[in-house]
Amino acid sequence: MRLKSILDSPCGFRYIFEKLQLQSSLSRHLLMDTPMPHKPSDIAGIYEELREFKILFAKDGDLRSILASLQIKLSNLRDIRNTLTRLSAAATLDDIELFEIKNLAIINEDVRKLLNGKLLSIDFDSLEDVLNLLDPEGLKISSFYIYDSYDDELAVLRKKMKSGSKYQDELYYEASIIEDRVRGWLSRKIEKDVHLISSSLEKLARTDILLSKVLLLEELDFTIPLVSTGANRYNGMFNPYIKEMVEKEKREFQKVSVEFETSSPLLITGANMGGKTVVLKSLALCQYLFQFGFGVPAAGAEISPVEEVHFCIGDQQNIESGLSSFAAEITRIDAVLKSVYAGKKILALIDEPARTTNPLEGTALVTALIRILLDKKLLMVVTTHYNIENVECRRIRVKGLENGKMNYSLIEETGTKPPREALRIAASLGVDNRWLKEAENLLKEKTE
Amino acid sequence: MPFVRELLKYDSISIVGLEKNTGKTECLNYLIKRLPLDIMTVAVSSIGVDGERRDQVTRSSKPEILLRDGMLFGTSEQHYRSRRVTSELLDIGDERTSLGRVITARALCGGKVLLSGPSSTASLRRWMDDAIKNHNADLCIIDGALSRMSLASPVVSKSMILATGAALSANIKTLVTKTAFVVGLVNIPVTKIAAKKILETKDNGVWSIGENGDITPLGISSVLSYDKLDSSTISGTKAIFISGALTDRFLNTVCRESGDKEIELIVRDFTKIFVTPLNYNTFLKRGGKISVLKKSKLLAVCVNPTAPDGTRLDSDKLCHELEKEIGLPVYDIIKNEYEA
CATH class of the missing domain: 3.40.50.300 (P-loop containing nucleotide triphosphate hydrolases)
Structure with missing residues (x-):
């Protein structure tokens, strides 16, 4: 049984779930898809993490001051599990997918810098190698394209394209072949770290979930x-x-x-x-x-x-x-x-x-x-x-x-x-007295 | 070409075609070619799917959007993948369209792309705000999809260009009448009523504005569902504000019940007017008055004298007739290479 199947239970679980301040829809999806743990050790494990987060992020906790900036970083987290599956299947990623991996690496590095050494329950891995690969010019910004520095030939072609006043299909075609080649070896290099990227994605989502649970403790x-x-x-x-x-x-x-x-x-x-x-x-x-x-x-x-x-x-x-x-x-x-x-x-x-x-x-x-x-x-x-x-x-x-x-x-x-209070309660609701009187008489007859 | 210089005064413009193949995309390319990109950043997108290499409906050829070095553009994932331009991916939106999420990117040199931007006016507005705020765009150009008048709403863009042509009608006279009607709507004046600011905050309902400027509900929730509106209801009324759509039925009712009393009908903007030319003109001829809260500036009307079925109208005659009717300059940008 997964969490999403109890959302509409008459016990009112949805009310609680909607109060969670999850920053990313990925965390929301992962949480909803969580199968219900039932082993005491598993549940105790989650609470151990939650306790640590509570101590650090409570109103007087050491990390409370970075809560807001952490939430902003986590709000940029996207669900790129499909991209990672494709990557493991040796597919060549396109610019959109490479952009998303670069963004994940940036979020991971930012969060790691904010949290590492301060948390016992979650240990963030470094995605610096991936980031350096996708940011060859060291610009430290999230945008991405197949940079000139990836390939000398490409740089020459791009210069030619820029100097020409008219759009030249031929040149663009030549350049796109080189771009594809670059995407190919980039993908293979990143593929080596795919497990690291996957686990980083999961850890970031877990951080988001734990933070929202801590805030829920406070709020409710x-x-x-x-x-x-x-x-x-x-x-x-x-x-x-x-x-x-x-x-x-x-x-x-x-x-x-x-x-x-x-x-x-x-x-x-x-x-x-x-x-x-x-x-x-x-x-x-x-x-x-x-x-x-x-x-x-x-x-x-x-x-x-x-x-x-x-x-x-x-x-x-x-x-x-x-x-x-x-x-x-x-x-x-x-x-x-x-x-x-x-x-x-x-x-x-x-x-x-x-x-x-x-x-x-x-x-x-x-x-x-x-x-x-x-x-x-x-x-x-x-x-x-x-x-x-x-x-x-x-x-x-x-x-x-x-x-x-x-x-x-x-x-x-x-x-x-069982206690007999039904008549008294009915009376307190102000219902017709004749009715209650009659009921009382009936009860008396029975006991007599 | 005068309207390009005029355009620099605004931060947004939409190009609206009255029919498919009225030359919207040519108009867009024309603008892009002439804008001084060395001193400004231009962002371009469309509402929904547009800029297909082949027209999806009539299967006639359609021009692509030509991007220049440094321009920002917003298009769907699918069309970003098939772009023919070297570009830097800046951002991916959260909303999903039928062609994937909307990608915001910057062209690094000239190239071609198919535009398919956000699918609703609200999300398009968000994209434009993001382009202006986070990517320093000075001007957003929006290419409209088929019959999507709503994006010409001043809520979306502050100025607009109307594209019309032989595809709308093969008869110059009909073409002129139909176009003039839309131009008339776009140019409905902004109300001079003092309570304008308060009316802007009214999200729903129909409101009556009295002689002394007090605003009261007219007692009907929408112009689509009311039983009757008799002369006593609107006796002390100077103006009526309709927050939603203005329909034929309501227009006729007001026309009938107001008698010789002059009542001003106020709508949010011209895209909220859904009345036939006949009813609209009758209303105006009887001395009726319609005004808007917000108006977008109509910069120019462009014509395409050629229709996909092969019809070819006399360009000069068409421009001349239309100019005479609407009192605005009309351009055939395909035939005439105007100077910027």
Whole structure:
């Protein structure tokens, strides 16, 4: 799975991605094409680089002063991978391609001078030889043509062409044969360094990506998480998009703390409008951000790498593809089971499973799901309104209404009964009183 | 040739042909040949594909663009590769056209090239700004593609040359009428209204300017979608500003509803006028007034009396008739080698 496939996940990954201040479209492409890393060592490696960049480029970091000039250089970076492929295939490059290689060499040398010796994580190679080859007159400017100094014969011909008052096809033809010859040996000389050029291109793009991640940490108040095994712990987790929305309305977003382990599924119950779905969305977002080595929206976090993230939430997409909401949901949860039985390390985040069916069967389906997954080593969080009994799993709930205000914090739940707050919340929304009164009467009859 | 000297007053010029094969490219080559390149830097490009060796539509031969030593040019990757000029590649644009990205280069000695520049007026304007700012161009010459009047917009270039000829019509009288209509549009005067500066900031909508100069929305979002405009709506109106296109329907409505009241219609520039000559002339004859916010200077009209189908008109007669009608000098630059 590549990063681009999760861009439109309902967890809101695109919102974060669009905030990245990537300087070059090459970096953007490379990032989008990155397969999701899942080995703990790979993810730890990315964070090691990010930490170094954060220290150096933070507001009080040693290299903050050169950030702007570095960004300008990186903004000139172009995707010349096709040119490099052609070069390795022994093709003769044309002026446009040689110009692009010269430009890459100039950017590389500039960035190298700015950064080398100051960074441990990225070691820039010298492309000075390539640059000297493409700048034979030492002009240190980015423009390019087949310079007179490449070939004595060419210089003579060019002089002749210049002195003539009229355009002479014959002379131009002669000159173009020599130019082609020059392009041929230039290409072969540069070809020797093609691996160096390729890796420079990749390193420059990586620098761009890391810088944008550091700026994102600052802008959205993210933290660099720790890599853990078998447990996810979040302290002061928030959803950046919803936080922004809430703060626009001059209200405060309430951060939550939550943790869960592979040993036991986590069940979240609680009032309607209590932010259960937001918690799940944030957990999904954090997991994706973590897997791709971004900062995460929390004050502190320890996250365990997984091979697959299953985020099952009611959304429009499946309804559009012709499945009923129940069918779509059940198929998705079935995919979780298939992955678990195939021995994959996964994170499953399931929002109110079986909520569209009758409560009797719904409860049975959810209870059964949790029961069969109890001894499987997966990270799982399920939200529900159903009364899930006779299952040994951790339960937490949203604290709920307090003095007419919603308290979104998550607390341990000891009982199995879901809290009954639906009527109170409905009342706080100011809906028709006759309706709620009738419902209350019905409830009383049942308990009596 | 007087208009070359006149041209030195501007930093940009577009050459617009009223039809294919009206001699645009000859006109461009003519200019290039006569500009004092020893004291100025000239950049040349086109909008979209142009300067093919063979005309893509009619398959008749077309002249190439002749570049002189030191000139800047903008063309697509594909045409840069097939150039016949020694040139230094200066920059590659980010935007992609159907023929690749636009290359900016400097000719190191004389040669020939096919021009295919940026494909939209906005990106063309960006290219021109870049040529002037980063490559020290003093003058940008834009070769227009078939029927692309929009690039003659003063937003793109400050002056223009109109190329017309037998390809537009084989009948001198029709040719003169058709050309005169366009010349008339180009020469629509700039409005004298005091609120001009404010109108320039209005990006959309239709606005009414009252007797005392106050600007209010006319209550219709666009001239393309309105139900009715009765005389009461425009009773206190001195002028109407249309930010988008002026259509026949709107022109007729205003003509009808204004009665004997004199209402000035203001458009952004002449390229926003999409009305038939008949309606336009009727409007003017009834005392209507049209003005623009920005105007480009029409430097000259050039004619090509030969059409690709073999029609050959009397050059002198054509020039004379056209001059008489539009009151501007008309040149047949292929026949007459004017002095600079």
